[in-house]
Amino acid sequence: xxxxxxxxxxxxxxxxxxxxxxxxxxxxxxxxxxxxxxxxxxxxxxxxxxxxxxxxxxxxxxxxxxxxxxxxxxxxxxxxxxxxxxxxxxxxxxxxxxxxxxxxxxxxxxxxxxxxxxxxxxxxxxxxxxxxxxxxxxxxxxxxxxxxxxxxxxxxxxxxxxxxxxxxxxxxxxxxxxxxxxxxxxxxxxxxxxxxxxxxxxxxxxxxxxxxxxxxxxxxxxxxxxxxxxxxxxxxxxxxxxxxxxxxxxxxxxxxxxxxxxxxxxxxxxxxxxxxxxxxxxxxxxxxxxxxxxxxxxxxxxxxxxxxxxxxxxxxxxxxxxxxxxxxxxxxxxxxxxxxxxxxxxxxxxxxxxxxxxxxxxxxxxxxxxxxxxxxxxxxxxxxxxxxxxxxxxxxxxxxxxxxxxxxxxxxxxxxxxxxxxxxxxxxxxxxxxxxxxxxxxxxxxxxxxxxxxxxxxxxxxxxxxxxxxxxxxxxxxxxxxxxxxxxxxxxxxxxxxxxxxxxxxxxxxxxxxxxxxxxxxxxxxxxxxxxxx
Numbered sequence: 001x002x003x004x005x006x007x008x009x010x011x012x013x014x015x016x017x018x019x020x021x022x023x024x025x026x027x028x029x030x031x032x033x034x035x036x037x038x039x040x041x042x043x044x045x046x047x048x049x050x051x052x053x054x055x056x057x058x059x060x061x062x063x064x065x066x067x068x069x070x071x072x073x074x075x076x077x078x079x080x081x082x083x084x085x086x087x088x089x090x091x092x093x094x095x096x097x098x099x100x101x102x103x104x105x106x107x108x109x110x111x112x113x114x115x116x117x118x119x120x121x122x123x124x125x126x127x128x129x130x131x132x133x134x135x136x137x138x139x140x141x142x143x144x145x146x147x148x149x150x151x152x153x154x155x156x157x158x159x160x161x162x163x164x165x166x167x168x169x170x171x172x173x174x175x176x177x178x179x180x181x182x183x184x185x186x187x188x189x190x191x192x193x194x195x196x197x198x199x200x201x202x203x204x205x206x207x208x209x210x211x212x213x214x215x216x217x218x219x220x221x222x223x224x225x226x227x228x229x230x231x232x233x234x235x236x237x238x239x240x241x242x243x244x245x246x247x248x249x250x251x252x253x254x255x256x257x258x259x260x261x262x263x264x265x266x267x268x269x270x271x272x273x274x275x276x277x278x279x280x281x282x283x284x285x286x287x288x289x290x291x292x293x294x295x296x297x298x299x300x301x302x303x304x305x306x307x308x309x310x311x312x313x314x315x316x317x318x319x320x321x322x323x324x325x326x327x328x329x330x331x332x333x334x335x336x337x338x339x340x341x342x343x344x345x346x347x348x349x350x351x352x353x354x355x356x357x358x359x360x361x362x363x364x365x366x367x368x369x370x371x372x373x374x375x376x377x378x379x380x381x382x383x384x385x386x387x388x389x390x391x392x393x394x395x396x397x398x399x400x401x402x403x404x405x406x407x408x409x410x411x412x413x414x415x416x417x418x419x420x421x422x423x424x425x426x427x428x429x430x431x432x433x434x435x436x437x438x439x440x441x442x443x444x445x446x447x448x449x450x451x452x453x454x455x456x457x458x459x460x461x462x463x464x465x466x467x468x469x470x471x472x473x474x475x476x477x478x479x480x481x482x483x484x485x486x487x488x489x490x491x492x493x494x495x496x497x498x499x500x501x502x503x504x505x506x507x508x509x510x511x512x513x514x515x516x517x518x519x520x521x522x523x524x525x526x527x528x529x530x531x532x533x534x
Contacts, residue, residue, distance in 0.1 A: 031062055034100045038153035042191060044222055045069040045080060056092060062102065063087040071224070077115040077168070084109025088155070099152035110163035110184070158186040167298065177298065178204065192218055194228060206250065208238030225261035229295070240271070245376030248274040248282065260295040277375060281347045285309050298322060302333070310347070312340030316367070328371030337363040342388060349459065356512070359391030377459060382432035391424045401517070435459045439466065448472060453508070462512040470504040
């Protein structure tokens with residue numbers, strides 16, 4: 001009896017071993033069919049696979065090389081995903097069961113390529129039924145007794161130490177934008193529900209480190225741009241010096257949520273040493289922003305940006321769009337500044353550590369920064385208006401002249417500029433193009449006098465070229481004494497202002513550090529000739 005039981009046990013063991021070996025020998029084609037079908041369905045793509053091996057002993061595992069996914073079977077663009085090689089561990093039931101369930105997957109040489117215009121751009125196939133790959137809703141068989149292949153794939157843990165995201169330009173001949181991704185970790189990859197992820201990547205311009213984590217998916221195979229995503233990010237040590245014309249080290253943190261085509265982002269930035277090369281003076285700059293980002297193109301639409309420059313607040317909204325014709329992005333904003341400190345703004349544009357003017361300023365302007373390689377100050381375009389109130393000049397000699405102008409404008413011919421400094425009000429319209437500020441309707445007012453000017457200021461050479469009129473409440477005779485007052489009475493008819501007082505044509509020229517202020521002699525003679533003709 002004992003011998004009979006032993007014989008039965010040995011027989012069962014041999015038969016079981018034969019069955020298990022037969023099962024293991026057919027694992028590779030089964031797993032291959034399962035992987036290809038699952039990826040076809042999940043990514044709505046045609047799958048290519050150079051090699052795949054599945055093993056049961058000593059531990060269930062699968063490995064392979066040359067994996068490619070062509071979204072909607074497109075051959076006119078590089079594959080959506082390429083993987084040089086991969087390996088995975090599994091349980092026996094996970095490897096042979098339905099769905100295919102892998103535990104830990106390691107990827108080497110992962111590359112993701114977004115074609116021009118996005119995955120569903122104008123050149124993408126419109127009729128998915130014409131694609132020559134497996135219908136993602138069908139069930140196929142592997143051709144053996146192991147039964148139908150169920151198109152689902154579950155992966156507990158995916159790791160890719162090095163990967164690359166490449167977003168192609170829609171402009172022929174233009175280089176793509178490339179993001180290097182390292183330490184990509186994905187947990188809970190499945191046909192339904194989102195997968196959690198963490199990744200580190202290098203932003204190309206400005207170059208800096210981004211750490212991000214969140215939930216991605218489930219992948220929308222037919223409309224990838226509608227794939228959900230949410231998470232948080234930290235952008236550190238971004239060197240703004242690589243953007244010609246500005247400088248500083250930027251850091252940013254925030255969160256995002258939406259679908260790839262429309263991701264809502266909220267965050268804040270800190271740049272403690274922001275500067276523009278033309279002045280070279282660092283100013284602390286911080287921002288809070290809300291934006292909509294197209295994750296397939298990187299285009300950003302700023303719903304609101306609140307920037308703090310020194311102690312002044314700047315409000316802006318607009319867009320940051322990738323340029324079609326040159327490298328970089330086109331920044332277009334509407335900017336509002338209310339009751340800001342003038343000295344905070346002037347530190348960005350004036351080389352002197354001491355601002356020439358202090359006071360409060362209101363400003364509204366359009367802001368356009370075309371893409372390009374030249375300095376920011378040469379590309380920046382502004383068009384707006386401003387109002388400067390309660391301003392004083394920090395240069396003693398200049399402020400003294402303003403005091404004299406005010407007192408003599410009120411008829412004090414003995415004014416010497418002593419006493420408390422008068423405050424000035426300045427309003428006008430301006431445009432900035434090619435590093436040159438052009439002013440129109442520029443009005444400078446102090447008690448007893450108003451200066452009306454138009455002209456330009458070269459930001460690089462700091463050269464002033466302005467002309468206009470000085471309007472004072474007093475007559476020329478009241479502003480002078482002695483023999484000069486006699487000459488002033490003779491000349492007064494040529495300079496009389498309607499309603500009383502005097503109107504003198506003036507010109508301001510020279511440099512910011514050494515300006516010249518005086519009568520515009522040519523206009524004086526021209527006005528005299530006009531008087532004689534009438």
